[in-house]
Amino acid sequence: RxxxxxxxxxxxxxxxxxxxxxxPAMKEQAQGTMLKVLTSFKSSExxxxxxxxxxxxxxxxxxxxxxxxxxxxxxxxxxxxxxxEKALAVGGLGSIVRVLTAxxxx
Amino acid sequence: MAYHSFLLEPISCHAWNKDRTQIALCxxxxxxxxxxxxxxxWNKIHELKEHNGQVTGIDWAPESNRxxxxxxxxxxxxxxxxxxxxxxxxxxxxxxxxxxxxxWSPKENKFAVGSGSRLISICYFxxxxxxxxxxxxxxxxRSTVLSLDWHPNNVLLAAGSCDFKCRIFSAYIxxxxxxxxxxxxxxxxxxxxxxFESSNSCGWVxxxxxxxxxxxxxxxxxxxxxxxxxASKKMAVASLCTETLPLLAVTFITESSLVAAGxxxxxxxxxxxxxxxxxTFGGKLDVPKQSSQRGLTxxxxxxxxxxxxxxxxxxxxxxxxxxxxxxxxxVLTGGKDKCSQFCTTGMDGGMSIWDVKSLESVLKDxxxx
Numbered sequence: 001r002x003x004x005x006x007x008x009x010x011x012x013x014x015x016x017x018x019x020x021x022x023x024p025a026m027k028e029q030a031q032g033t034m035l036k037v038l039t040s041f042k043s044s045e046x047x048x049x050x051x052x053x054x055x056x057x058x059x060x061x062x063x064x065x066x067x068x069x070x071x072x073x074x075x076x077x078x079x080x081x082x083x084x085e086k087a088l089a090v091g092g093l094g095s096i097v098r099v100l101t102a103x104x105x106x
Numbered sequence: 107m108a109y110h111s112f113l114l115e116p117i118s119c120h121a122w123n124k125d126r127t128q129i130a131l132c133x134x135x136x137x138x139x140x141x142x143x144x145x146x147x148w149n150k151i152h153e154l155k156e157h158n159g160q161v162t163g164i165d166w167a168p169e170s171n172r173x174x175x176x177x178x179x180x181x182x183x184x185x186x187x188x189x190x191x192x193x194x195x196x197x198x199x200x201x202x203x204x205x206x207x208x209x210w211s212p213k214e215n216k217f218a219v220g221s222g223s224r225l226i227s228i229c230y231f232x233x234x235x236x237x238x239x240x241x242x243x244x245x246x247x248r249s250t251v252l253s254l255d256w257h258p259n260n261v262l263l264a265a266g267s268c269d270f271k272c273r274i275f276s277a278y279i280x281x282x283x284x285x286x287x288x289x290x291x292x293x294x295x296x297x298x299x300x301x302f303e304s305s306n307s308c309g310w311v312x313x314x315x316x317x318x319x320x321x322x323x324x325x326x327x328x329x330x331x332x333x334x335x336x337a338s339k340k341m342a343v344a345s346l347c348t349e350t351l352p353l354l355a356v357t358f359i360t361e362s363s364l365v366a367a368g369x370x371x372x373x374x375x376x377x378x379x380x381x382x383x384x385x386t387f388g389g390k391l392d393v394p395k396q397s398s399q400r401g402l403t404x405x406x407x408x409x410x411x412x413x414x415x416x417x418x419x420x421x422x423x424x425x426x427x428x429x430x431x432x433x434x435x436x437v438l439t440g441g442k443d444k445c446s447q448f449c450t451t452g453m454d455g456g457m458s459i460w461d462v463k464s465l466e467s468v469l470k471d472x473x474x475x
Binding site for chain 2: 055056059091092093094095097098101102103
């Protein structure tokens with residue numbers, strides 16, 4: 001499995017996030033997809049993936065990370081914590097604040 | 107930077123007199139204390155006791171030397187110095203919630219009060235009755251008004267609210283002034299007219315500020331964003347998602363540079379690039395003292411790992427000047443277009459004066475446009 005695949009899947013998931021959707025089924029599907037993509041990464045690949053995002057992308061990623069924390073699966077929290085560390089380094093505390101204040105959740 | 111610790115509690119709000127020799131502040135209670143600078147010391151010279159609730163806003167009119175204060179007791183008082191005593195005059199605001207902020211207009215013939223009653227009280231003096239009266243701006247405000255700033259034309263007023271919006275209203279009072287001439291924000295300005303309303307933020311708007319010319323307005327919200335609306339670009343809004351904790355206060359120091367501060371306890375520089383319509387972070391303005399880097403013992407490393415899941419050696423104590431959130435910034439000298447000194451007060455009970463020239467020489471990468 002090549003690194004490129006995971007990275008492409010990641011960007012696709014970020015791009016096709018249903019931003020303004022109120023449809024709970026759609027949002028849940030997007031969350032599930034994103035979680036799958038995030039857990040498929042090797043620890044060493046995470047930093048590169050985070051650095052490839054723009055500011056809005058980092059904010060969106062942080063929202064999905066916290067969503068993932070809300071509904072933990074086996075081993076998901078461990079990898080999510082690693083994503084959290086890298087996303088925090090780029091987005092700062094501001095990106096976490098925006099998870100808390102966002103009106104439209106992912 | 108000059109830092110003075112006034113209190114062990116938060117300074118709720120402050121205001122300076124015209125020549126910056128006296129500062130009026132609320133020491134987190136129902137009073138206003140005025141301190142005068144005598145050499146290197148600050149001496150308390152007055153205690154203003156009239157409010158029945160915490161004083162949430164103070165403004166000192168530079169020319170007429172009058173103070174206006176507002177508080178959680180739903181009242182505002184205009185204070186006049188008679189000899190060596192400050193005499194209060196009650197102003198009926200007709201609100202049923204706490205007043206949160208107050209600002210004199212540039213000509214000092216009106217003042218505006220924002221409150222939890224979801225409206226703004228515009229107060230002016232009625233000569234014939236020898237009494238302050240007020241008019242309300244209500245629509246379309248949906249929550250508490252936290253911050254206010256006047257446009258230099260004495261008519262337009264910017265208001266930041268807990269309903270996440272920044273708005274500009276006309277506070278034109280025909281009894282005290284002439285019809286205003288058109289501005290980039292619009293030409294028709296009847297009282298209460300909404301000239302601009304923002305749509306971006308997802309957080310309470312803590313602080314709002316017009317640039318010196320009045321053609322730009324900037325605000326900071328609780329979702330850690332800084333926004334700026336430029337009337338000369340059809341009111342286009344530039345916004346910046348910061349990496350910091352929410353900012354609580356913002357001011358222009360030139361027409362394109364802003365200083366903001368908040369829960370990170372440190373003032374920061376932001377620059378507005380007009381050609382691209384963008385806001386960028388220009389750096390922290392607090393230069394931490396170089397604390398001696400001593401190594402961690404094995405025990406401390408283990409404790410760090412246990413508590414914070416990280417083994418990095420960054421210390422957990424604040425090395426900023428202010429040891430708690432900064433809640434207010436005021437321009438001391440130079441005005442909002444060529445500020446040379448500004449002042450911050452915060453929840454640590456301290457007041458700090460920042461010198462722009464010194465900052466520029468110490469922080470080599472600082473670019474103030």
